[in-house]
Amino acid sequence: MDHVVEALNHVRARLADALAQSGRKPEQVCLVAVSKYQPPAAIRAAYQAGQRDFGENYVQELTQKSADLADLADLRWHMIGHVQRNKARSVTPLAHLIHTVDSTELAAELDKRAHQPLHVLVEVNVGAEAQKSGCLPNALSELLDAIAGAKRLVLRGLMCVPPHTLEASGARPYFDRLRELRELHGGAERLPELSMGMTADLEHAVAAGATIVRIGTAIFGERPKAGG
Numbered sequence: 169m170d171h172v173v174e175a176l177n178h179v180r181a182r183l184a185d186a187l188a189q190s191g192r193k194p195e196q197v198c199l200v201a202v203s204k205y206q207p208p209a210a211i212r213a214a215y216q217a218g219q220r221d222f223g224e225n226y227v228q229e230l231t232q233k234s235a236d237l238a239d240l241a242d243l244r245w246h247m248i249g250h251v252q253r254n255k256a257r258s259v260t261p262l263a264h265l266i267h268t269v270d271s272t273e274l275a276a277e278l279d280k281r282a283h284q285p286l287h288v289l290v291e292v293n294v295g296a297e298a299q300k301s302g303c304l305p306n307a308l309s310e311l312l313d314a315i316a317g318a319k320r321l322v323l324r325g326l327m328c329v330p331p332h333t334l335e336a337s338g339a340r341p342y343f344d345r346l347r348e349l350r351e352l353h354g355g356a357e358r359l360p361e362l363s364m365g366m367t368a369d370l371e372h373a374v375a376a377g378a379t380i381v382r383i384g385t386a387i388f389g390e391r392p393k394a395g396g
């Protein structure tokens with residue numbers, strides 16, 4: 169697992185460079201290591217190198233891994249995949265932050281199932297892509313108000329996965345759009361976190377103001393295929 173540590177250090181250097189380029193401070197961005205489909209041993213290796221925030225896409229996989237890695241008490245799990253309403257009960261006790269609330273129905277279900285304050289982001293479908301999950305920009309106001317009015321949910325910000333573009337720089341307008349949406353809906357005071365940026369476009373996301381980046385491939389290598 170030495171390659172994981174080496175790759176993690178490389179990503180840390182990329183992030184530090186990107187922050188320096190934008191005149192931002194290292195503590196202004198949280199690096200989430202996206203570990204979907206990766207074995208617990210790879211997560212352990214990154215943890216031993218100081219990584220604490222990990223992102224998972226599937227509730228079942230998160231449940232299994234959090235059990236396998238229960239001895240790593242200060243590890244923080246981020247739920248970054250679409251959450252089905254019938255999985256709300258399983259995910260609430262495990263997640264440090266849920267990045268993907270995208271409907272008032274899911275927000276209500278998470279609020280009902282949470283037994284303690286639950287930090288959430290709203291996923292915005294910034295490209296208005298038909299096949300993608302995420303709240304459409306014109307429905308954002310209502311969803312943010314619903315979360316703000318919920319008993320246990322703590323509104324922390326916005327998240328996006330921009331449309332795929334051939335050049336990494338193609339993501340930049342969508343990152344700027346997410347930041348504009350934050351300004352339109354209460355600014356950094358109400359929505360401090362912007363979760364955006366993956367392996368290919370990390371630098372563009374940091375330049376656009378990301379406070380959380382979600383990096384998988386550059387840390388763990390190519391993912392084994394689902395179920396394999």
Ligand SMILES: *Cc1c(COP(=O)(O)O)cnc(C)c1O
Pocket residue numbers: 202204225248249329366367368382383384385386
């Ligand atoms: C898989 C995934 C990532 C990580 O993508 P990489 O390109 O491997 O860095 C980030 N965010 C979400 C929502 C993902 O599903």
